[in-house]
Amino acid sequence: MFKDMGRRIREFFARILRRKTPAAGYFATGHKASFRGFLHAAPWVMPRRDYLVYVPRGYGGWRRRTLVVMIHGCKQAPEDFAAATRIAALADERGWLVLMPRQTDKANPYSCWNWFDPATSAGRGEAAIVAAQIRAVRRGYRVNRKRVFVAGFSAGGALAAALGLRHPEVFAGVFVHSGLACGAASGPWDAIKVMKSGASTDPARIGADARARAGGAVRLPLLVLHGDLDSVVAEINGRQVVKQFLALNGHAAGAAPGSELPPPDAESSDALPSGRTVTTCDYRIGDGAMVRMVRVAGLDHAWSGGDPVHPWNDPAPPDATKLLGEFVRS
Numbered sequence: 001m002f003k004d005m006g007r008r009i010r011e012f013f014a015r016i017l018r019r020k021t022p023a024a025g026y027f028a029t030g031h032k033a034s035f036r037g038f039l040h041a042a043p044w045v046m047p048r049r050d051y052l053v054y055v056p057r058g059y060g061g062w063r064r065r066t067l068v069v070m071i072h073g074c075k076q077a078p079e080d081f082a083a084a085t086r087i088a089a090l091a092d093e094r095g096w097l098v099l100m101p102r103q104t105d106k107a108n109p110y111s112c113w114n115w116f117d118p119a120t121s122a123g124r125g126e127a128a129i130v131a132a133q134i135r136a137v138r139r140g141y142r143v144n145r146k147r148v149f150v151a152g153f154s155a156g157g158a159l160a161a162a163l164g165l166r167h168p169e170v171f172a173g174v175f176v177h178s179g180l181a182c183g184a185a186s187g188p189w190d191a192i193k194v195m196k197s198g199a200s201t202d203p204a205r206i207g208a209d210a211r212a213r214a215g216g217a218v219r220l221p222l223l224v225l226h227g228d229l230d231s232v233v234a235e236i237n238g239r240q241v242v243k244q245f246l247a248l249n250g251h252a253a254g255a256a257p258g259s260e261l262p263p264p265d266a267e268s269s270d271a272l273p274s275g276r277t278v279t280t281c282d283y284r285i286g287d288g289a290m291v292r293m294v295r296v297a298g299l300d301h302a303w304s305g306g307d308p309v310h311p312w313n314d315p316a317p318p319d320a321t322k323l324l325g326e327f328v329r330s
Contacts, residue, residue: 022058025092027082029053032136036128039117041188045107049126051133052078053141054098056091064144067137068328069099069130069163073154073178073312074112078102081153084310085303085321094325099137101130115158116191121183123166126159131167149328151175153303154233154312158184161241164220165210165248173221174245175324178230178301180237181244182206198236204254207247218248222291223327225320227299235295242283242293249290251283261293274316288330294323 030051037047059065068091072081078100082088091098103111107126119125138145148171152160157179164174165182181203185191190200211218222245226238239261247254253262264281266289271277277297282289296304296318304320306313 025055025057025088027052027054030136032133034128034132036124038119039107039114039125040119041114041117042107047129049104049129050102052100053137054088054091056095064142065095065097066147066328067097067099067143069134069150071101071113071152071156071159073156074110076111080310084306084313087321090321090325097141097143099133101133112155113159115155115162115180116185116187118186120162127162127166130163131170134170147172149173151324152179153177154179165207168214168218168220171220173327175223175327176241177225177303177320178233179241180233181240184240195233197234199240203240203244204247207244207254211248211250220249225294225304225323227296229298230301232301238293242291245291246283249285251285253283272317276316278318
């Protein structure tokens with residue numbers, strides 16, 4: 001009898017210990033459409049895109065999680081972007097859910113997001129499709145609706161900017177790495193010129209108009225990271241994203257004429273062991289940094305600190321994924 005009781009006690013505690021072992025993180029697949037998602041340039045393409053969701057280690061229970069939307073660049077897929085940025089490891093550490101939309105080559109032969117399409121720039125098109133995916137993930141998982149962030153690289157960064165500008169009520173912050181301002185170009189041919197020399201529109205005016213349509217009560221933090229040697233998306237585009245979001249947030253610097261940024265509220269410069277210099281400029285509204293630009297000397301068009309096994313990644317610091325983690329935590 002005592003041997004049987006001892007066995008049952010051992011089995012009971014073994015079950016408890018097994019329950020305490022966190023379940024491993026995993027990727028789930030999904031797709032979502034939006035009736036507002038048709039593109040001007042490709043109206044024959046159905047307004048539906050696939051996506052991945054990374055569910056972090058130990059997910060479960062009643063706690064609502066931060067959701068980070070990670071949007072890949074041209075000639076990339078969500079799997080490449082996840083591996084190169086090591087976003088799953090950070091999500092496991094922080095307990096984030098991560099949504100990774102997938103572009104289809106039917107909509108763009110290079111798997112670029114159509115940030116330059118007038119529908120997307122207006123908040124419809126692919127911006128509407130990704131917004132619909134966010135709503136689907138919020139319904140399917142325990143998401144803290146006040147803690148939804150969007151981050152993107154290159155064309156994905158431009159789409160992130162469009163999402164933040166056109167759907168500011170959805171997001172707690174926007175991270176744009178080597179991207180462009182919302183509405184910077186009016187079509188694919190214009191986009192080529194804009195990538196090299198800056199917007200053919202007035203991004204700050206677009207930001208101010210978006211603020212007015214939102215009733216003037218927008219507070220949306222932004223972090224921009226751009227390399228000064230970017231040969232694909234010129235650095236002026238990163239500065240224009242900053243000016244656009246300054247205008248969106250009602251900061252006086254957003255109303256300054258021209259593309260150049262006025263003096264920041266705070267600025268610092270750090271020399272890294274790699275020989276690169278990182279300059280950080282902060283523009284504040286109230287307490288803390290509202291809009292921040294991180295300029296990396298010597299960085300071309302690549303995710304900073306990424307895995308060089310994958311294209312469009314530079315292993316040298318600063319680590320953009322780490323900066324994203326600090327931004328989301330702040």
